[in-house]
Amino acid sequence: MKRVLVLGGGVGGTLAANLISRKLxxxxxxxxxxxxxxxxxxxxxxxxxxxxIAMGGESAQHxxxxxxxxxxxxxxxxxxTATGIDVEGSSVELDxxxxxxxxxxxxxxxxxxxxxxxxxxxxxxxHFYSAAAALKLRKALDxxxxxxxxxxxxxxxxxxxxxxLEVSFLIESELRDRGLREKTHMHYCSPIGRAFTIExxxxxxxxxxAEKGIELHTFFNVDEIDPAARLVKSLExxxxxxxxxxxxxxxxxxxxxxxxxxxxxxxxxxxxxxHTLKVGxxxxxxxxxxxxxxxLSKAGSTAHFEAPVVAEQVAAxxxxxxxxxxxxxxxxRVMCFFEVGDGKGTLLQFDYDHPPKPPKPxxxxxxxxxxxxxxxxxxxxxxxx
Amino acid sequence: xxxxxxxxVTRTIDARGSFCPGPLMELIRGxxxxxxxxxxxxxxxxxxxxxxxxxxxxxxxxxxxxVFDRGDYDEIVVEKLR
Numbered sequence: 001m002k003r004v005l006v007l008g009g010g011v012g013g014t015l016a017a018n019l020i021s022r023k024l025x026x027x028x029x030x031x032x033x034x035x036x037x038x039x040x041x042x043x044x045x046x047x048x049x050x051x052x053i054a055m056g057g058e059s060a061q062h063x064x065x066x067x068x069x070x071x072x073x074x075x076x077x078x079x080x081t082a083t084g085i086d087v088e089g090s091s092v093e094l095d096x097x098x099x100x101x102x103x104x105x106x107x108x109x110x111x112x113x114x115x116x117x118x119x120x121x122x123x124x125x126x127h128f129y130s131a132a133a134a135l136k137l138r139k140a141l142d143x144x145x146x147x148x149x150x151x152x153x154x155x156x157x158x159x160x161x162x163x164x165l166e167v168s169f170l171i172e173s174e175l176r177d178r179g180l181r182e183k184t185h186m187h188y189c190s191p192i193g194r195a196f197t198i199e200x201x202x203x204x205x206x207x208x209x210a211e212k213g214i215e216l217h218t219f220f221n222v223d224e225i226d227p228a229a230r231l232v233k234s235l236e237x238x239x240x241x242x243x244x245x246x247x248x249x250x251x252x253x254x255x256x257x258x259x260x261x262x263x264x265x266x267x268x269x270x271x272x273x274x275h276t277l278k279v280g281x282x283x284x285x286x287x288x289x290x291x292x293x294x295x296l297s298k299a300g301s302t303a304h305f306e307a308p309v310v311a312e313q314v315a316a317x318x319x320x321x322x323x324x325x326x327x328x329x330x331x332x333r334v335m336c337f338f339e340v341g342d343g344k345g346t347l348l349q350f351d352y353d354h355p356p357k358p359p360k361p362x363x364x365x366x367x368x369x370x371x372x373x374x375x376x377x378x379x380x381x382x383x384x385x
Numbered sequence: 386x387x388x389x390x391x392x393x394v395t396r397t398i399d400a401r402g403s404f405c406p407g408p409l410m411e412l413i414r415g416x417x418x419x420x421x422x423x424x425x426x427x428x429x430x431x432x433x434x435x436x437x438x439x440x441x442x443x444x445x446x447x448x449x450x451x452v453f454d455r456g457d458y459d460e461i462v463v464e465k466l467r
């Protein structure tokens with residue numbers, strides 16, 4: 001029997017497991033192939049929803065479902081934490097003492113946030129990269145009566161690159177509605193030389209920042225927080241006073257893949273082939289989603305478009321054939337909605353060779369994002385879109 | 386520029402194969418970890434690096450020693466000043 005092991009029950013792991021199982025339907029039914037997902041909690045979290053807890057209207061309970069309910073019946077699930085990967089021995093060790101052997105390994109272990117890498121982050125800075133942190137930010141916004149808001153990025157790469165810009169736009173819009181905009185000065189700090197990594201998106205976002213009166217600071221890499229003076233300082237020597245500080249925390253890949261020697265520290269991003277999604281030229285180890293080192297957005301959308309390619313590659317390996325069809329190779333496709341405030345949004349659609357050309361912001365794209373978020377559970381993990 | 390303009394490099398960061406802003410972020414990490422006076426060389430085949438990195442170096446108050454064309458990649462050499 002051939003064993004396909006998928007580490008991680010997020011967007012990428014769940015969809016890849018379902019698609020692999022469907023591609024090998026006959027083999028799975030005969031017992032010749034077994035597809036297993038290993039997930040630490042057994043709960044699937046829709047992380048893009050966290051931002052909407054902070055911006056009002058969303059609750060953590062709507063963003064979580066049992067992973068089992070999203071997997072096809074033919075896919076097995078083990079709720080345990082993977083504690084080691086033995087690439088030479090083709091096995092994964094679990095915290096319950098079990099060792100699972102694999103013929104094909106799919107690593108979908110995502111990224112983790114590490115606020116502790118910046119001193120005083122936990123007590124001074126807000127973020128929206130967990131349900132609890134997003135709720136805390138919501139409460140801080142509710143209590144806010146005016147002052148200086150600084151939004152910044154304390155490490156790259158990070159999940160959902162447009163999110164800090166979106167949050168800035170949404171907060172600005174909210175403050176106007178609450179009559180607090182005149183009493184508030186807003187700063188947006190970008191670690192690079194423009195507002196956003198992708199030039200065309202930066203060209204769209206920069207005038208919006210200006211129209212909304214949000215001061216843009218480029219090359220502002222958060223280095224230090226001074227809690228006594230309530231200052232955030234950049235590595236470049238700039239410092240900004242804040243009343244409300246919102247920072248994207250530093251991110252890293254899973255410690256598991258660093259410990260296994262598959263990804264270099266301290267980032268922990270898996271060296272992944274941009275087309276085959278194989279890790280480090282290994283023929284039977286694949287990565288997708290946030291876990292890779294690909295120069296793409298760390299976003300559910302990336303994992304969504306990578307999963308069919310991983311499924312085709314894995315199925316081809318098992319069947320002893322060459323990957324074929326439209327999912328034989330990943331071309332860097334990503335598609336995501338981008339909120340600009342006032343009930344408007346735009347759409348970022350791109351691949352390795354075609355940068356995004358965001359349409360003029362409008363209500364349709366904002367509504368598109370809301371509908372997508374609501375219908376996610378019945379569409380993406382099950383491979384219906 | 387020629388090689389004669391390059392002082393002894395303390396650390397080389399091979400960011401070839403990484404795309405914007407990867408090489409810049411690698412340099413920033415190297416600067417954070419390094420000592421004043423260190424000379425860092427970033428190897429990059431991302432065409433944005435030779436404009437982005439010098440701009441960052443100026444803003445951050447370090448010294449750009451040079452941008453060297455090495456054929457299929459660029460070598461950008463920076464001295465940490467503070």
